[in-house]
Amino acid sequence: MTDFKNYKVPYSISSDYSEKVAYFSMEFAIHQPLKIYSGGLGFLSGSHLRSAYELGQNLIGIGILWKYGYYDQTRHHDQTLKPEWYEKTYSFLEDTGIKFQVTVHDVPVWVKAFYLAPDTFKSAPLFLLSTDLPENDYLSQTITHKLYDSDTAAKIAQCLLLGIGGAKLLDILNFNPDVYHLNEAHGVSAVFHLMRKFGSKKEVQKRLVFTTHTPEEAGNEKHDIHLLNKMSFFNGYSVDEVKKLTGMEGDVFNHSLAALRFARKANGVSELHGKVSRQMWKSYKNIPEITHITNSQNFKYWADKQLYHYMEQDDVALFEDRKQFLKKRAFDIVADQTGKLMNPKVLTIVWARRFASYKRAELITRDIRRFDALMRNSKYPIQIIWAGKPYPLDYNAISVFNQLVHLSKQYSNMAVCTGYELTLSKRLKQASDIWLNNPRVPREASGTSGMTASMNGGVNLSTFDGWICEFAEHGKNSFIVPPSNYASMHVEEQDEYDLNKLYEVLEKEILPLYYDNPEGWRALVQKGMKDVIGFFESNRMAKEYYDLMYKS
Template identity: 55%
Template sequence: MTRNEILGYTPDEKYNTPVAYFSMEFAIDQSLKIYSGGLGFLAGSHLRSAYERKQNLVGVGMLWKYGYYDQGRDGNGLMKPEFIEKDYSFLQDTGIIFTVTVHDAPVHVRAWLLKPETFGSAPLLLLSTDVPENDELSRSITHSLYDPNETTRIAQTIVLGIGGAMLLDRLGMEPEVYHMNEGHSVSLNFYLLSKYKSLEEVKKRVVFTTHTPEMAGNEAHSYDLLKEMSFFYHLQAHEARSILGLEGDNFNYTLAALKFARKANGVSKLHGEVARQMWGSNPAVCEIISITNAQNKAYWADPLIDQAMAADQDEAIINRKKELKRELFKVVADQCGKLFKEEVLTIVWARRFAGYKRADLLMRDWDRFIALVNNSALPVQIIWAGKPYPEDMESIGLFNQIISRAKPFANCAVLTGYELGLSALLKKGSDVWLNNPRMYREASGTSGMTAAMNGSINLSLPDGWVPEFAKDGENAFLIRPAADELPVTEKDRLENLSLMDTLEQTVIPMYYNEKKHWLSILRKAAKDVVPMFEAGRMVREYQEQLYAPSTP
């Protein structure tokens, strides 16, 4: 296959820099289950908007046999991870099989192609080790996204990074830019070192997007184990350490990526500041700018409510919102046996399920929560959804605790199966999109962008992208953050207090008693979120600020 056959379209002159975009996950379509959460949602929107702008960009990812996992329920209705084999007839077999060295042994890799016209995205090359030529251990490398076994996880990053770079060479593609979306593909740089013979030549070609604002979340492994796994390609561990000027016993993917790249970006203005604080004191790290994440409107926005909001047609907004709520409430009834009402204010908390995102903050003051959900004069309906990491027993325990606590209430539901399809239903069918992470832990948090595109008003702490968008009481509702220096439990108490005050005193009364004011906030949110938080802007900024060659 030639480069032109893979690309499938003629690039626009403004976006003609050849780019290879490496990511461990891509959320392109509900039917292609190779993603877990926000990183994949971002990558999927990037590829969709790259296609719309005819950018000269090819995605490089992994074909996960079992996906991330399927979120089922056990006999008691509690969450149960299920691993079910996936099959995709719409992927094209490129016919290319090559070998990547993992643990000093050859592992066969087959390359598949998602063609641009299939879902309206830039082309995506997907790597699989699940081929007959491999033994079962090698085949398992591409079985499950973010496998809990450490050596399997390392093997996955080798196949993505080194394998992805090797595939591009096999195809005769010479990207001017290798874009690492998070640090999982950092091993590609050791392949490029072997190819171009110097760190300076690698840095000319590599850029990096960092997403993780806490040190513990940035992947690191011991040099000895990485060398044993063949992570450094043809280099010894001490050579890798010396070339990058690294110290310590562990190789940190993010720090190494920042030393290999010519430029990097955080995924919101606030996260850019946090990233510079985290990494800036290390010698020889590249410049870290901010390019705020965004989402593809053509994919996410409901066309009818978008038209009504753009035309300021309040009656049409109200009617379409009721229709969208009915679609969501069918899922609630199907999964939970509860009949929600379209005229009732519906609050949704839905995103990747992790402790710092505090899915249960609403429930922290239990008596006040009960009073909220039992208020028949100003009723509310609350829905939770999200996927914990399948090996994170603490987060799964919290998910199941919310299921148990919400079960007695006819107006509270917890939904499973949080993927692209359910995410879209929730954004379109909610009135309020709740976001209450611990401050500075949410690098971007893009779900609120697509909620605003669908007539759902953000109720959020000012973290991630939110400070760049939110005007309290004009296009969103803000939860007041507690002082940074306070203990975590006190922050949780105060931020629950602010959340409940905002709901009881502002959000709920406005929905029922000041409909015109409510609709003005909803409409302004929809207008403000585009174009600043639509992925076309993000694609342009990547081209201009990250991909374009640096001028002397």
């Protein structure tokens, strides 16, 4: 049995990574059966914990056990999107026996801690908090029901639980981290527990680091400071005391700004995002320098090892056969879901990630005449697959998803899949010849899905944003929509420019190369596979966090 009274990471710790780290995140995508994630933030934190395990780092994760997960993506009778919430149960989580209370809205709420052992899915230890206990009233139980609950008070309670609750748990475990790492600002309430524990802001700052994933100020969590106070978010500190501690003015509490002002170090998640973040926050006083550590993904979990083996052996026949097999296996899932039988020999474009307006899922369909010609091109045939989860109350994003579903009914070579979680993500990356990524520049902080596509023989076709700026060599390991002076463009002009350039690259470069020069195509695919594991593998990222953020 694990000793939870004096908890230690239960594997051999490398001397390079001896500092104790507690990594707070609202979501973790560790493995398909553990459905406590929504999208990129979870995929990133999952890979971070896998690499921490592989490197022998003294790091544990702190998260929340979401009873209903994010949501289950199903369909209405007409194939359009239908969000569903089902209770999840996990036999592989260990009940730590730890129960304690946090105060929410002046009421004590019971919290139980569950444990994902490292050997279960080969990840660093993960502790998950739940309020779904019979000791609590129903409202308190619902705090840990739905990830990113749409109700404002529920969302605040979730952030309070992650921050103050997570920090309290660490005291009970007697883990005593050298570093508290906030992965996004959801857990910033932890600082008000740490203030009580260490006695001063200076002592808290010695131990706190912060990673921001949001390139827009408007995208950072903000709430009314008096509402937060009523909900006990500040752990007994008055509004005036909080304003003095955080430097907030007015009645709006900016979670990210508070995290920055309590952190000794901060980082963005790509080189470009670091620049954007420094520009975004430059007018604010008393924040640390914002560096960058480019997000990455875990090779052992994501990459198809046989594809790499055949590439290293320079066995062209087996390499091509393996890619065809990977496509066929994924197409069986697509056919089962949609009735569309895809051809593994046809160039396959995949757009799959979280549905958000700036990611422009439907961009390629906006010129419907050009799209129709592309879909009916007999000389250079293509097939396109979409997948991804909109936020369940983001009706604009759901409308885009549904528009694509209705459009797909006109084409046998177009499909829209549901249930985009880790397993389907991996299969669709293996199915992709082209991984389409067209966010509106510069709004993608990192965007790691293209990394794992490259690890499975998919070629990125992307706007010049996020991690792509550090990876892409146009026509050599990927294809890029040539950037323009977007700052001088209206949104409509930017979208029209990107759409036209996207078609030009696709029609004039990608399709002829794929069909007329298979050797050239294979060379491009394999260069992408080699280049992505050089810098964009999460062991490098996990090492950089220790070197740049955790070590004093």
